[in-house]
Amino acid sequence: VVDQIRLWQIENERMKATPGFLFRDFENQKEYEGCSRYADEIGVLIWKNDAKRMFFVTRHEQLRDYIKSRKVK
Amino acid sequence: MPRAIRGVLVECDPSIKSIIVKIDSEEHAYIVEELDDQTLVIKENMMSMLKARLEDALKETQQPADDSGSD
Numbered sequence: 842v843v844d845q846i847r848l849w850q851i852e853n854e855r856m857k858a859t860p861g862f863l864f865r866d867f868e869n870q871k872e873y874e875g876c877s878r879y880a881d882e883i884g885v886l887i888w889k890n891d892a893k894r895m896f897f898v899t900r901h902e903q904l905r906d907y908i909k910s911r912k913v914k
Numbered sequence: 915m916p917r918a919i920r921g922v923l924v925e926c927d928p929s930i931k932s933i934i935v936k937i938d939s940e941e942h943a944y945i946v947e948e949l950d951d952q953t954l955v956i957k958e959n960m961m962s963m964l965k966a967r968l969e970d971a972l973k974e975t976q977q978p979a980d981d982s983g984s985d
Contacts, residue, residue, distance in 0.1 A: 856926040862918045897923045
């Protein structure tokens with residue numbers, strides 16, 4: 842029982858919560874890759890999944906501008 | 915155009931995640947998106963509520979034994 846409690850405590854501490862924005866619904870792989878790479882370069886990317894074409898960033902303003910500028914091209 | 919959804923990225927053990935999913939299944943008030951077995955996105959304004967519910971759930975799971983001599 843004691844071991845079980847200790848396990849729960851460890852798991853509790855392992856929970857990490859980071860506020861930000863989930864980006865999803867990219868039109869294609871190229872758009873996803875470009876945006877996730879840019880997010881990584883500016884240091885806001887904290888999670889991504891290539892298969893799902895989703896990623897999570899801590900800030901979105903700069904990335905929003907980048908996505909808009911891509912669309913204009 | 916991709917969508918940006920505001921939320922809190924929660925990274926935890928699969929066992930904790932499954933408890934969060936179970937809490938959410940009652941009213942679907944917490945989870946924005948399940949990402950994988952250790953990661954999910956939670957509605958920002960529901961985070962404190964979820965933490966409280968999670969603590970309650972963990973208390974129920976573990977025995978109410980206080981073996982450490984703390985006070």
